[in-house]
Amino acid sequence: MNQNRTLKGTLDGQSVKLDASTRETLYDTSFYGRPMDNYLELTLIEAAYLTYKNRVTVTHENEDLDFEGLMCESSRREGNFEVKYIVYKDLRERGYFIKPGVTDFRVYPRGGKPGKTPSKYFIHVLSERQPVPLINLVHHVKTAANVRKELVMAVVDEESDITYYGVSLRSMKGDMGTAHSDAAIRATLLEDRVMVWDSHSSDLLHKQHLFGKPLDETRLQLSLIEAAYLQEKNIIEIKDSLGEHVLTPAEFSDTSTTVEADFPIKLAVYRNLRDAEMVVKTGYKFGNHFRVYKKVEAGVGMKHSEFLVHAVDSNHVFNLPQLSRAVRLANSVRKQMVFAWQSGDDILYLELGRMKM
Amino acid sequence: MNQNRTLKGTLDGQSVKLDASTRETLYDTSFYGRPMDNYLELTLIEAAYLTYKNRVTVTHENEDLDFEGLMCESSRREGNFEVKYIVYKDLRERGYFIKPGVTDFRVYPRGGKPGKTPSKYFIHVLSERQPVPLINLVHHVKTAANVRKELVMAVVDEESDITYYGVSLRSMKGDMGTAHSDAAIRATLLEDRVMVWDSHSSDLLHKQHLFGKPLDETRLQLSLIEAAYLQEKNIIEIKDSLGEHVLTPAEFSDTSTTVEADFPIKLAVYRNLRDAEMVVKTGYKFGNHFRVYKKVEAGVGMKHSEFLVHAVDSNHVFNLPQLSRAVRLANSVRKQMVFAWQSGDDILYLELGRMKM
Numbered sequence: 001m002n003q004n005r006t007l008k009g010t011l012d013g014q015s016v017k018l019d020a021s022t023r024e025t026l027y028d029t030s031f032y033g034r035p036m037d038n039y040l041e042l043t044l045i046e047a048a049y050l051t052y053k054n055r056v057t058v059t060h061e062n063e064d065l066d067f068e069g070l071m072c073e074s075s076r077r078e079g080n081f082e083v084k085y086i087v088y089k090d091l092r093e094r095g096y097f098i099k100p101g102v103t104d105f106r107v108y109p110r111g112g113k114p115g116k117t118p119s120k121y122f123i124h125v126l127s128e129r130q131p132v133p134l135i136n137l138v139h140h141v142k143t144a145a146n147v148r149k150e151l152v153m154a155v156v157d158e159e160s161d162i163t164y165y166g167v168s169l170r171s172m173k174g175d176m177g178t179a180h181s182d183a184a185i186r187a188t189l190l191e192d193r194v195m196v197w198d199s200h201s202s203d204l205l206h207k208q209h210l211f212g213k214p215l216d217e218t219r220l221q222l223s224l225i226e227a228a229y230l231q232e233k234n235i236i237e238i239k240d241s242l243g244e245h246v247l248t249p250a251e252f253s254d255t256s257t258t259v260e261a262d263f264p265i266k267l268a269v270y271r272n273l274r275d276a277e278m279v280v281k282t283g284y285k286f287g288n289h290f291r292v293y294k295k296v297e298a299g300v301g302m303k304h305s306e307f308l309v310h311a312v313d314s315n316h317v318f319n320l321p322q323l324s325r326a327v328r329l330a331n332s333v334r335k336q337m338v339f340a341w342q343s344g345d346d347i348l349y350l351e352l353g354r355m356k357m
Numbered sequence: 358m359n360q361n362r363t364l365k366g367t368l369d370g371q372s373v374k375l376d377a378s379t380r381e382t383l384y385d386t387s388f389y390g391r392p393m394d395n396y397l398e399l400t401l402i403e404a405a406y407l408t409y410k411n412r413v414t415v416t417h418e419n420e421d422l423d424f425e426g427l428m429c430e431s432s433r434r435e436g437n438f439e440v441k442y443i444v445y446k447d448l449r450e451r452g453y454f455i456k457p458g459v460t461d462f463r464v465y466p467r468g469g470k471p472g473k474t475p476s477k478y479f480i481h482v483l484s485e486r487q488p489v490p491l492i493n494l495v496h497h498v499k500t501a502a503n504v505r506k507e508l509v510m511a512v513v514d515e516e517s518d519i520t521y522y523g524v525s526l527r528s529m530k531g532d533m534g535t536a537h538s539d540a541a542i543r544a545t546l547l548e549d550r551v552m553v554w555d556s557h558s559s560d561l562l563h564k565q566h567l568f569g570k571p572l573d574e575t576r577l578q579l580s581l582i583e584a585a586y587l588q589e590k591n592i593i594e595i596k597d598s599l600g601e602h603v604l605t606p607a608e609f610s611d612t613s614t615t616v617e618a619d620f621p622i623k624l625a626v627y628r629n630l631r632d633a634e635m636v637v638k639t640g641y642k643f644g645n646h647f648r649v650y651k652k653v654e655a656g657v658g659m660k661h662s663e664f665l666v667h668a669v670d671s672n673h674v675f676n677l678p679q680l681s682r683a684v685r686l687a688n689s690v691r692k693q694m695v696f697a698w699q700s701g702d703d704i705l706y707l708e709l710g711r712m713k714m
Contacts, residue, residue: 052573067576068545068552068554071547071552072545072547072598072599072600075547075548075598076598080548081547081548082547082548082549082550082578086572089573127549128639128641129549129616129617155641157639157641157642158550158580158581158582158639158641159569159570159578159580159638159639159641160550160570160572160578161570161639161641161642163641163642188425188429190428190429190432190438190439191432191437191438191439192439192484192486193439193515193517195425195428197425212516213516213517213518215443215517216409216446219424221439221516221517223515223516224515225515241429241432241433242429243429259486260486281516282514282515282516282518284485284512284514284515284516284518284520284677284678284681285514285518285520285681285685286681286682286685287678287679287680287681287682287683287685288678288682320641321641321644321645322644322679323644324641324642324643324644325643325644325645325682325683325686326644326682328642328643328644328686329682329685329686329689332686332689332690333689
């Protein structure tokens with residue numbers, strides 16, 4: 001059959017049906033559609049793409065639809081149709097074979113083919129304006145991971161540009177040991193930070209374990225999070241500014257939560273990372289909760305952190321422009337962007353990174 | 358008088374008073390304090406810094422306070438005391454002379470001195486956790502601009518690191534001309550974008566005026582914002598996907614606002630920028646509403662935009678970690694970060710950029 005002659009298909013609900021004889025041209029060589037007993041079935045996306053390529057003409061109610069007509073019909077029949085079409089066209093033109101899949105598309109590795117090679121990616125297509133619940137994203141990642149695929153989120157912006165993100169669950173582990181102290185170190189809560197006044201204790205906490213930031217040669221300032229963690233471990237004892245009352249962990253946590261509403265979840269993630277022997281410092285300059293180091297060599301200073309970690313609620317809903325900013329900023333400073341949340345007694349970590357397809 | 362002998366001062370409410378004879382040592386050479394008729398008055402910040410330097414000892418209720426004691430007393434007497442102390446110490450140690458001022462501090466230019474040179478910056482000190490209403494920031498910028506000073510926001514993070522931001526109001530003006538069309542171009546609304554189907558119109562809009570993004574060689578996709586603007590100017594006519602009904606501007610705006618809640622303010626800013634002859638494209642990849650070009654040369658393509666613009670409500674409250682991320686990302690790609698909002702019939706623009714002090 002000659003590829004230059006367009007093949008006739010019929011619009012039927014959410015798909016387009018072609019004569020079984022088209023299988024050879026469309027499916028056997030190019031993997032379009034799904035061969036059924038008596039016909040070949042194309043998705044609306046495949047039909048639109050083949051119409052654009054002038055290889056198929058779709059008939060609806062005995063009239064031929066042009067590309068415009070098919071796009072209008074399809075976008076009324078299938079949600080997110082245009083953005084899925086944009087992503088399908090982009091991937092196909094980059095030489096990938098694509099099949100429909102549970103997360104939207106299954107994509108074969110470069111050079112791979114349906115029937116010969118297993119698919120590599122599960123693609124999930126989103127318009128930049130769609131809110132994305134964390135639990136949905138985790139569900140898709142697990143669906144993909146269960147069959148050993150990588151989840152890729154394809155986000156189509158207002159201008160129809162596509163950004164691809166690799167998404168995966170990961171573990172976090174460092175190599176810094178954990179801090180100990182024989183006697184509790186004296187510290188004072190001043191408004192929204194905690195001060196360690198003597199230079200020996202300041203050195204122990206800062207030089208050996210990278211807690212806090214020196215105020216001057218003698219004194220060390222701890223953040224509320226650092227102080228809460230060190231208090232839990234009985235390494236410091238925190239007094240109020242009158243020096244009269246030693247705060248209990250519950251009192252300190254209450255005070256901290258009035259200063260910072262997300263203190264409890266931040267502390268849970270901080271604790272998990274520090275207990276995993278990582279160095280955790282503020283990520284303020286990067287607009288996230290923490291920057292995280294696997295290891296910091298003594299004397300070398302805080303050079304390059306590997307991760308930016310942001311703690312979120314387990315019912316968090318991502319706003320894609322904000323997510324884009326976070327990932328882009330992290331990647332621009334060669335760090336990996338990781339979101340963390342509490343799941344039962346565990347802290348889970350989701351990594352997102354821009355990828356080239 | 359010998360600088361190695363500490364001078365005695367007395368804590369009195371929100372300041373520290375010293376004998377008039379200390380004026381020569383503290384004020385005349387180093388510009389600490391305010392000379393009064395019979396005494397020299399130091400702010401609590403100045404007193405704490407001079408205590409740290411062992412130049413002053415502050416007495417309270419007939420007892421000498423050490424640095425720890427003075428910090429505890431001061432942080433109970435003055436809000437934001439620690440963060441202001443951190444910024445004061447940093448600027449002083451960088452060689453600047455600093456006086457109290459309406460926005461927190463007035464700072465003299467490098468090499469300049471009180472009495473000799475006018476001050477250059479108004480510094481406004483914030484802890485990273487403080488919410489910052491846009492109207493407050495604009496008020497501070499105007500206060501500074503009225504006396505020809507530059508507003509600098511000093512943000513102290515959790516770890517006591519300081520980031521300085523220059524803040525100013527600015528105008529936006531480009532050099533691209535504006536679009537016209539003799540007859541209204543036919544376009545169709547599909548879900549959340551608008552399609553122009555013929556290649557002549559696509560070329561006119563895209564190649565000459567950089568509206569939209571080509572779907573393929575023939576068709577152009579416009580964003581909702583672009584379509585609304587072109588509809589206002591009678592350049593396009595928008596039909597629904599059945600091709601039966603021409604949408605009125607009010608209908609199109611209603612539909613767009615259901616897709617995107619901030620559509621009205623985005624459109625107001627987009628219109629203002631396009632009317633100012635700038636090229637405005639989505640800023641999705643940078644997590645903002647728009648990237649903005651003064652001019653794009655035909656054929657050269659969309660290389661480097663000068664600005665990232667984000668539209669906000671006039672009652673917007675900045676979250677400093679998010680602000681930090683926006684500015685850092687913009688600066689890392691050599692763009693200026695600009696926030697825009699509606700003020701009466703005008704659109705105002707506030708530029709924020711990281712600066713080295």
